[in-house]
Amino acid sequence: MKYTSLFLDRDGVINRHRPADYVKTIEEFEFLPGSLEALRLLSPLFKHIFIVTNQRGVGKGVMTVRTLEQIHAYMLDEIIRHQGRIDHIYVCTDIETESFNRKPQPGMARQALQDYPDISFPRSMMVGDSVSDLLFARNTGMRAVFIDAGIEKKEIKPSLYDARFPDLYTFAEKYIKDPDV
Template identity: 55%
Template structure:
C-alpha cells in the first residue's frame, strides 16, 4: 500500500496522456509510432507495481469518436504500451477508455462511469482508499466525483489533495 501524506492508498487510477505518455497538444496519439513514454514513466510504473494492489488507467480518447483513428488502432497502442510496461517490471491491471464525444457520456471524465466499471470488475476497490493522478481539471473532478483523493500534475490548483508541479514520474523518483 502506498503512503502519501498521512493516508494509505491501495488503488491507483492514472490518466494516460500527459501522465504516462507525452501529450500531443491539439492532436491525438493515433498510432504506436506517435506514442512516446514520458521520461521516467516506466521507472515510476515499476515502483508503483510494488506500492498498489491495483493500477488502472482511465482515459478519454475522443480521437476515436471523431474518426481520426480506429478503435483497433487504440487497442494496438494500449497492447504495446502494456507490453512495454511489463517488460520494464511495471504493470497496469486494466485500461478503461471513453471514446464518446458528448460531455454527458457517463464514461467521459469528469463523469465517473470508468471508475464504476473498474469497481464492478474489481469489487475490492474502495474509492476512499484510491488515488487519482492526472494533469487536467477533468481528471481532478473525476477523482473527486468518485470520492478519491487526487494528485494534479503540472498545474497549481487549490482543489487538489496533492499537487506536483513535476511530471508523475519525477514525483516518484
C-alpha cells in the first residue's frame, strides 16, 4: 500500500526526550542522531508530513506558547536546512488526560483532516515512542510504527504496533525499500 500522510510524534522521535521534564528552551532541544537525515529521506515519499505533539508543559505554565513556538521555529529551520520538511505542527497543551485533542484521542488528526481534506487515515502512518502515540494511530485507523530507541518499555505490547524500529532513521531506510514495513 502507498501511504500518503506521515504523522510524527516530536519528543523521542525527532528530538531527545527529557524524562520527567519538558523541552523548555531551544538549548534543551536536541535532535536525535539521524532524525534530520531521516526527514530528508522521507520528505519526497509522503504528500503530507505532520508533527502531532502533546505539550502539557504549556498548560502547566512551565513554558509559554511563545517559547514553544520559538522552539518549533528553530526545529523547522533546521529540518529545512537539512532538506526535510514538516507541513504542519499540531499541538495539544491541555493538561486534562481526557481532552479530545490530547493523544491518544483523535483530536489532532481531526484538525489535520480539516486543514488537509485529502488525508486518508487508512493510508497514513503514525510514528511514535509511547503508548499514547500508538493508541492515537489505532484510534484514527492509521498504521502504528513504534520507535523504541533501545528502551525497554514493558507497557508497550506488540499488539499496539504494526512495525518497530530503534529510531526514525532506521524506519526511513526500511520504508524506502519496502513501504509496507
